[in-house]
Amino acid sequence: MERYDVAIIGGGMVGTAIGYGCAGHGARVAVLDEGDVALRASRGNFGLVWGQSKGDNMPAYAAWTRRSIALWPDLAERVSVLAGRDVQYRQVGGLTFCLDEQELVARRDFVHRRHNQGHASVRMLDRRELEELMPGCPLGPDVSGASYDPNDGHVDPLTLLRGLHAGLRAAGGAHLPGAPLDAIEPAAGGYRLRRADGSELLAARVVVAAGVATTPIAAMIGLDVPVRPVRGQNIVTERLAPILPKPASAIRQTGDGTVQIGVTNEDDGSFETPTTTAALAGMAARALRVLPPLAQARMVRSWAALRPMTPDGCPAYAESATHPGCFVAVCHSGVTLAAVHAGPLAEAVLSGAVAEIAAELHPSRFVGMTHVQAH
Numbered sequence: 001m002e003r004y005d006v007a008i009i010g011g012g013m014v015g016t017a018i019g020y021g022c023a024g025h026g027a028r029v030a031v032l033d034e035g036d037v038a039l040r041a042s043r044g045n046f047g048l049v050w051g052q053s054k055g056d057n058m059p060a061y062a063a064w065t066r067r068s069i070a071l072w073p074d075l076a077e078r079v080s081v082l083a084g085r086d087v088q089y090r091q092v093g094g095l096t097f098c099l100d101e102q103e104l105v106a107r108r109d110f111v112h113r114r115h116n117q118g119h120a121s122v123r124m125l126d127r128r129e130l131e132e133l134m135p136g137c138p139l140g141p142d143v144s145g146a147s148y149d150p151n152d153g154h155v156d157p158l159t160l161l162r163g164l165h166a167g168l169r170a171a172g173g174a175h176l177p178g179a180p181l182d183a184i185e186p187a188a189g190g191y192r193l194r195r196a197d198g199s200e201l202l203a204a205r206v207v208v209a210a211g212v213a214t215t216p217i218a219a220m221i222g223l224d225v226p227v228r229p230v231r232g233q234n235i236v237t238e239r240l241a242p243i244l245p246k247p248a249s250a251i252r253q254t255g256d257g258t259v260q261i262g263v264t265n266e267d268d269g270s271f272e273t274p275t276t277t278a279a280l281a282g283m284a285a286r287a288l289r290v291l292p293p294l295a296q297a298r299m300v301r302s303w304a305a306l307r308p309m310t311p312d313g314c315p316a317y318a319e320s321a322t323h324p325g326c327f328v329a330v331c332h333s334g335v336t337l338a339a340v341h342a343g344p345l346a347e348a349v350l351s352g353a354v355a356e357i358a359a360e361l362h363p364s365r366f367v368g369m370t371h372v373q374a375h
């Protein structure tokens with residue numbers, strides 16, 4: 001039976017980043033994955049590397065996000081080489097547009113609160129300042145202002161995933177798709193993992209990073225980690241000449257020229273991923289108020305994907321008390337946090353110091369908690 005230092009359950013953005021990081025430190029890593037039926041947030045997301053709104057309810061999450069953003073330029077350089085093409089990380093600052101007075105007042109309050117929490121880089125811009133920041137950008141007349149954080153940016157998330165997988169393989173790691181994990185049992189020197197096709201492997205350490213499927217797998221290692229699916233719908237247009245120089249929450253122009261428009265937050269407990277005409281029409285209508293010339297653009301595709309959401313919307317990391325050497329990692333900002341997952345979190349998995357780097361993010365905080373809105 002094959003024996004590994006670390007087995008990761010889940011080959012999405014979170015599991016692969018941790019696996020890539022562990023393999024880079026010389027660990028023998030296997031990433032277990034499902035087949036094409038998998039519900040993968042990592043292949044359906046918006047691609048923002050975003051701090052301005054993260055951790056509004058949890059300072060530890062805000063700090064963890066800032067740490068990741070600081071590590072992103074280095075990750076982007078490495079991943080671009082590994083993927084064989086530019087991951088298109090652009091830290092050009094990010095915007096959240098306000099389209100009327102009510103949104104402007106609410107956003108101003110939000111920015112004040114962020115400042116009180118020590119997140120000083122985000123600020124409000126009025127219409128004139130927006131025009132100065134993006135000369136020639138054809139903003140619609142309804143755009144009254146925006147919050148702006150110069151540290152925010154965006155990336156091509158599919159190239160990121162491809163690069164992380166390439167990095168895992170280049171460091172000697174194995175990606176084992178095609179059969180879900182069925183069971184984790186203690187064995188001499190670690191844990192025996194059984195897959196649905198009957199194959200087994202041994203691992204000294206196990207990391208559960210299974211996105212929306214995390215809850216039942218975390219239970220196998222004695223951890224209670226409630227994760228629910230929150231659906232997000234997306235639209236992408238044909239390629240256009242440069243029209244929006246900075247990414248915004250729910251609208252960004254990709255490096256290829258397409259404009260990605262998002263996103264819904266549908267919290268109905270369903271694991272289905274349909275798109276709906278009503279939601280797409282609403283998203284498109286708002287995007288047209290931001291950038292009226294989009295009225296001439298053809299939509300080429302729409303899709304939906306599921307965010308892995310914890311009760312407070314913040315990440316959860318822990319080592320199991322009943323299964324030492326077994327960990328869980330789940331979050332709804334796996335693009336933004338890829339740099340800390342590949343760096344400090346992977347190192348903590350190897351050293352067993354996960355509790356030290358992310359004490360406040362332990363899932364035990366969820367006991368008795370009802371769902372709150374994600375940040």
Ligand SMILES: Cc1cc2nc3c(=O)[nH]c(=O)nc-3n(C[C@H](O)[C@H](O)[C@H](O)COP(=O)(O)OP(=O)(O)OC[C@H]3O[C@@H](n4cnc5c(N)ncnc54)[C@H](O)[C@@H]3O)c2cc1C
Nearest residue numbers: 010012013014038041042046048181211232333334335336
């Ligand atoms: C619409 C949308 C927009 C988003 N926008 C952003 C954004 O702009 N910025 C950002 O930072 N984040 C964003 N996210 C969130 C981000 O995509 C996720 O946090 C991230 O992809 C989660 O990665 P993951 O690896 O945990 O989960 P997933 O990508 O879902 O991967 C989980 C993996 O686990 C595997 N798995 C499940 N069960 C088993 C099993 N039993 N055995 C083996 N493998 C198993 C699956 O096959 C899958 O490959 C967005 C998400 C959505 C849906």
